[in-house]
């Protein structure tokens with residue numbers, strides 16, 4: 001990799017720094033003699049040093065900080081570590097540890113990463129965007145920090161999420177680091193604890209809302225369209241009403257998607273497809289019950305409707321197989337507290353509690369997206385087991401502390417019958433001598449590949465068909481071994497290959513649908529593979 005920096009400058013330039021891996025020749029060329037210890041080592045040895053260092057750390061947050069410093073110092077080494085040890089490292093740079101990192105973001109702040117926009121920048125967003133040093137940004141992950149995982153309003157501390165998501169774009173889909181832009185739309189926070197904290201670094205006022213809020217977001221979207229017209233905008237961890245309002249406003253006009261609504265939908269649908277290989281229930285006959293009726297759960301239901309319709313069901317029939325329960329019980333037509341996105345699933349049915357609804361509807365699949373731990377109780381799992389030989393249980397809430405139930409609970413309470421997946425990782429569980437491998441139903445399995453496919457094809461927008469394609473592709477990556485271990489998702493260690501497959505199919509579908517602005521490469525697979533960033537020196 002070519003660099004114009006010399007001497008100390010190149011050692012503090014994370015993009016080009018190789019540190020003790022600089023060869024004798026490079027040390028001569030870049031005026032590095034005397035600045036490094038004698039040994040010139042391979043990147044493999046550097047990786048070993050990092051992994052040994054991680055093992056010596058006694059807490060996950062310390063590991064997060066070590067990796068974050070590495071990212072600041074030597075980008076290629078950081079990504080080499082993440083790609084090679086993705087199973088060990090993903091729970092650190094992503095959920096669950098990223099949740100804690102967000103909570104402590106201001107306390108641990110050392111070096112800036114990403115772009116911050118506040119209400120004081122109104123009218124000048126396009127101008128200040130020129131302060132960002134990169135010309136070829138292709139993927140932007142933006143949050144306003146109001147619904148960070150299941151942790152609520154973390155204000156500007158939520159910046160850990162765009163940073164973490166973009167690290168996965170690079171590690172899992174080979175997007176080049178310089179093509180990534182994490183953005184915090186810091187519109188304030190209503191979290192009083194943060195406002196009272198002298199160390200809090202965000203805009204220290206209550207959130208702006210209504211017209212003022214939507215105008216600021218619009219100015220941001222337009223500024224991005226102007227400076228980076230080919231960039232994909234991923235909306236992340238917005239509060240549900242805002243998430244829907246923004247998605248509906250921009251999804252047909254701008255290359256964008258909402259990860260919590262649409263990415264989650266694709267990964268959950270993929271798991272649902274895979275589950276039918278174990279349960280042998282035909283996909284079009286599946287009855288699904290959701291606990292939580294927010295953006296994640298509704299996004300899944302909406303994509304399932306599209307998937308059912310491809311199997312010949314009418315929209316009405318499809319919707320009738322999907323049931324929601326929220327804090328106030330079963331979502332039914334007679335309720336007057338529902339939001340617009342709930343209405344297609346508010347069936348003409350008596351109002352009842354969650355447990356009563358399981359007895360009444362007898363769903364094949366239970367999907368939790370509440371952000372509330374312990375909501376899948378022993379009784380809930382037992383009821384699901386009563387009605388299904390193999391009950392399918394998704395506890396999607398993040399981080400781990402918010403999961404609706406643990407993997408161990410699901411297997412124990414179902415006497416080993418449950419097919420379990422969760423948003424944050426759980427280790428395999430040995431129950432009565434059999435090892436069960438929970439799958440990780442997290443949008444991280446799909447958003448990197450979807451994003452890569454969208455930018456490769458230079459798509460105008462991302463319609464549902466592309467999310468369906470991603471779901472199908474991922475489910476096809478689930479092997480017989482995975483199925484035999486009760487896992488609905490393939491092993492994370494192969495995620496780069498899965499992202500590649502998703503990207504190819506998504507790009508291909510974009511060309512088929514004629515929403516791709518570019519020309520289809522003669523050999524799409526080779527084109528995508530060649531595009532992908534390889535962190536090896």
Ligand SMILES: NC(=O)C1=CN([C@@H]2O[C@H](COP(=O)(O)OP(=O)(O)OC[C@H]3O[C@@H](n4cnc5c(N)ncnc54)[C@H](OP(=O)(O)O)[C@@H]3O)[C@@H](O)[C@H]2O)C=CC1
Nearest residue numbers: 149150292293294295296326327370371397398423442443
């Ligand atoms: N695995 C993955 O890939 C993803 C996981 N998630 C996780 O899903 C969770 C929810 O996210 P999101 O949908 O955006 O959030 P929302 O706030 O939009 O949705 C939460 C829903 O759960 C309901 N709820 C809250 N408490 C209970 C309860 N005790 N019983 C029944 N329902 C309850 C809420 O009702 P009300 O509004 O009335 O309080 C609301 O309908 C988060 O923890 C998030 O981390 C999100 C995206 C991706």
Ligand SMILES: CC(=O)C(=O)O
Nearest residue numbers: 149237260398442443
């Ligand atoms: C995974 C994710 O996007 C979330 O929990 O919000």
Ligand SMILES: [Mg+2]
Nearest residue numbers: 236237259260
């Ligand atoms: Mg999210």
